[in-house]
Amino acid sequence: MAIRPIVTLADNNPVLRRPANRVRRIDKATRALMDDMIDTMRDAPGVGLAAPQIGVELRVIVVEVPTDPEDPESAMRLHALADPEILWSSPEIEEDQEACLSIPGLYGDVPRNVAIRIRGLDRSGRQVELEVADYEARVFQHEIDHLDGILYTQRVTSPDKLYRLQQDASGTYVRTPLGTDEVHVL
Numbered sequence: 383m384a385i386r387p388i389v390t391l392a393d394n395n396p397v398l399r400r401p402a403n404r405v406r407r408i409d410k411a412t413r414a415l416m417d418d419m420i421d422t423m424r425d426a427p428g429v430g431l432a433a434p435q436i437g438v439e440l441r442v443i444v445v446e447v448p449t450d451p452e453d454p455e456s457a458m459r460l461h462a463l464a465d466p467e468i469l470w471s472s473p474e475i476e477e478d479q480e481a482c483l484s485i486p487g488l489y490g491d492v493p494r495n496v497a498i499r500i501r502g503l504d505r506s507g508r509q510v511e512l513e514v515a516d517y518e519a520r521v522f523q524h525e526i527d528h529l530d531g532i533l534y535t536q537r538v539t540s541p542d543k544l545y546r547l548q549q550d551a552s553g554t555y556v557r558t559p560l561g562t563d564e565v566h567v568l
């Protein structure tokens with residue numbers, strides 16, 4: 383198990399923009415990759431990570447979010463999935479804040495389906511189906527997008543939905559919109 387360096391947009395590495403390859407069969411190397419991804423996600427810290435973010439062009443994701451989205455101290459639920467596919471998406475869309483370990487310092491308000499059903503291979507190679515909702519569904523959609531070379535910055539409905547957060551004198555976080563020169567590289 384090891385913490386791997388995370389590829390960021392500033393690295394100009396095309397791996398973040400390319401679709402990743404299917405795994406098809408879980409072997410020792412896939413399990414080692416999943417373990418490294420879990421270590422890397424927790425170290426960052428983050429709530430999800432896709433293999434292309436550590437430079438590996440395989441369809442593998444890890445997601446770890448609190449079981450109670452209202453309480454960050456609640457027990458965490460961990461998923462490691464290869465070849466995840468979205469089988470069904472609820473018609474309801476919700477816009478909420480996202481960030482990405484590959485785009486440090488940036489935030490965006492991104493529309494996502496509220497609930498989804500996913501199929502994939504777990505760490506033991508078994509095919510599993512799960513239904514997730516709300517924040518967990520958002521994280522899964524964000525990570526599965528990475529496997530298709532899509533970043534959340536491409537999902538916002540307008541450039542002014544991308545921003546940085548800065549604390550003002552009273553400690554409140556205020557949004558600073560990006561300049562147009564910054565937006566076009568995303």
Ligand SMILES: [Zn+2]
Pocket residue numbers: 481482483484524528
């Ligand atoms: Zn991301």
